[in-house]
Amino acid sequence: MTPSVIVRPIDAVPPAARRAMIAVQRREAWSAYALLAPYLVAFLAFMVVPSSYGLFLSFTDFRLGIAHPHWTGLSNFAYVLTDPLFRTTVTNTIVFVLESTPALIVIPLALAVVLNQRLPFRAFFRGAFFLPFTLSVTVVSICWWWLLDPNFGPVYFYLKELGLHPRSWISTPALAMAAVVIATVWWTAGYNMVLFLAGLQEIPFHLYEAARIDGAGGWRQFWTVTLPLLRPTTLFVIVIQLIASFQVFGQVYVMTNGGPGNGTRTVIQYVYETAFVQLQMSEGAAAAWVLFVMILAFSLAQFKLLSGHTEY
Amino acid sequence: MPRRRFLRIFGASTAAVAGGLWRTARRSAAVPANLTLAFWNGLTGPDGRVMEGIVADFMSQHPTIKIEQQQLPWTDFHTKMLMSIPAGQAPDVAIMHTYEKPRYVQSGALTEFSDADLQALGFQQKDFAPRAWDGGIYQGKRYSVPLDIHAMCLYINNPLFKSANLWVDNEPKAPRNQAEFLAACQALTKGDHWGVAWLQRGVGWAFQMLLWQNGGDMFDAQGEPTLDSPAAIEAMQFIQDLNKKYHVTPEGITGNPAEAFQTGKIGMAVHGDWLTPAFVAANMDFTVVPAPTFFKQRAVWAGSHQFYLPVQRRPDSAKREAALVFIKWISEHSLAWAQGGHIPARTALTATPGFRARKQAVLLTDGSYWHFMPAVPKILVEESLITAAQEQIFLGRATPKEALRSLNDQIKRARI
């Protein structure tokens, strides 16, 4: 017997059962709140409250030990934005991003493509390239700082044996930045490689077969099958890579401490030093928010530009 | 012996012994059982090693007091201090210099040494070098007590001086002014040897000395920087000329002062006396002489290490007492501290043959020319920024005038 009117499921339920249903819903909601609460507490306490407090601070003249900070409007932002040192750190950070990101896309991708094939010792190679990612930023920095030591390190030693006389990277800003970039690439290439490998695994084998049957060689297969289908992964890697690069701090701090002559000082180091060395905490908070706005603007622009179609 | 008399003597001596024991017991009770003192300082150079040994000696003689020493590079040290003290995590005793007082007092970070404290220490004005003693006072209050005086000097590599014919009567012919200095540099620079490694990695103390010798000042009466004065630019230009014009220093930024001189390829080094233990340990053949007068008036960069007792959130009188015991002991043993290359602040010790035999003893002759760093709040800002400014100059990225002007502006902008 087909119903002649649409009956809502809830209407078809007798009142007693309806009360039971509402009780079930309420129980579900309370369970949800119970499960969500611990994380929300942490989220509010260590993310929402500090961010808001930091934003508030950046509009005041707060100093350690001062009981009552005063509202100073945009003064701290003006201080940061007109600070030549801040501008230098922004430039350095952008240089770092531009130098490290392509290397951290191309090299891991190349490694992933090669390692995606059935080769002996594949697992060992995969492990070798990923290994640096398990190290802390200090170990990585010390590694490369020592490896590149102009007096006693192998790199300079062998280059000198070859008759070259490279300038000391400690006293040359461009080389110092290059050293930091090399250390960073060595550190995180393995991680991106694993992400690419996972993406490559998703590509159905029959597409390669089809391309091969159509006469496409290895290189052609890469362009027509691999790259397009890898797009979601590539976009993901690019986005997280860029955001992470903007926040570079540890390896610069340990390897060059921002030198020589402010040549590698990055924005995070500026925030750190303004707030925790010069103890100008409200200016430091303002600088952190300026950085946030920069990253946000950049990410939004990126989404617009690269989103496009992600069809499979 | 008649029994009664024996009993009397026995009783009296027992009472005397018991009384003595009683007094001793009371005195030991005054030193609290088993506490730990946090001791922070910035002695990260070769002198820091000497301090480690001294602290170990103290602990072996005072089993109830444990010292936890923490050494940080000076800029980090000041940061951690100025952050830890308001947070109630201050160390119990610290070593700094004399010039930090305005900044620290501004933050309410230091406690005063009362007359009772000085009595417990047994410190009296007459026992100490005047500069060191007076250096502990700021705005009429005593915030620190002296340990030593250290000064800038000229290190001379003896073998290189000999081979450059700068040797007279079993002594190096030490340059005393700019002309002699340049002449010596040029005589020493040949092959892969250099006249001088101007030790750029640091806080530009040598530059300060040249500035004062040129009649300039780092800060004015209002505590604002004057680092872009003509005198300053001229001083910095001279340092740069050593490399660019006279070619008597190696290219690029010297990484580490001790290392550069220790390679044995550098004829002279202008730096503080605290490098002496490193060169001694490396068995170098070197001489310490007073620094030359590069410009119109003689001035020698100098400083004084002083003991401070930071403000504690929960003042602990037992710990403060133990800290005073610690300070007193170190001060009395500051002849051992002289191994670190410094000059003890106690005048009696500097007169002893034990000190006179030390290489840095010759620096006592400069006593009337010692010029301490200025005690202004912004001095710490200058210390944290000068290295980058100097590096800009030596990298050729800025002229001395440009770099000093932007350094000056940076310090002015700092809202301390």
Added chain:
Amino acid sequence: MAVLEFEKAGLRRAPARFSMGAILAVLSLAALAAAWLLPLAWIAVTSLKPAPEIIRLPIRWLPAHPTAHNFAVALTTNRTAPISRAFLNSTIVAVSETLLTLALDTMAGYALARLEFPGRRLAFGVVVASIMVPFQVTLVPLYLMFQQAGWLNTYQALVLPGLSRAFGVFLMRQFFLTLPRDLSDAARIDGAGPLTVFTRVALPLVRPALAALGIFTFLRSWNEFTWPLIATSRNDMMTLPVALSRLLGSFFVEYGIVMAGATVAALPLIIVFFVAQRQIIQGVALTGMKD
């Protein structure tokens, strides 16, 4: 739910033929891998050399007179943060943070994925939006908050802030969404409450995701640098990355000691990695997969 399975993938391909190309590939990979690991070898070798050997030219790779002195100093120095103590601190912090993150994020992820409640969309939106916020904006305020609470130089200060990260919640939610509903529906019909369904039915099914999140969190927490640098001023509370940077600052030209510290810091995770390589890489791959 896709899982990285190299062996299965391999079987799908053509049978292995060790062609000229393959041999060439393996050889170049071997050379590259060796070069890749060279920096680590160099610091390990340096840590065994006495000081005069380290600064002697020409470069020699193997120590002529290996010594344990550098390790002794690095592990026990009281001049700066001793590596042994920092190691303990890092372990405590990383383990705590990992366990707490797993607990909090799994519960929150399940609630957002599988339960209906008012405000669900808002909660999820806010959490996702926070991924955009770089943690640096919280550095200064967190420092001040912990200072007020008297919690500087404590384990809480090192462990708690990281619990606010949304990444784990996002990841777990994704995983719960991919679970088939039949099992949970069946359990519901049998009268199980939502919490029981969570613990008895859903949780066991997301083990790979738990492993992935756990590994990722552990690595991140272990290697955290900036916040511990700010939150600790006492040597005995520093974590490994910070202590190592202090070691470098303190023993600047005593390369052997610095390298010994770095070797000790690197070794444990390298060993763990060799033992559990497959799980670790699978876990990391999972964190990047968008289902």
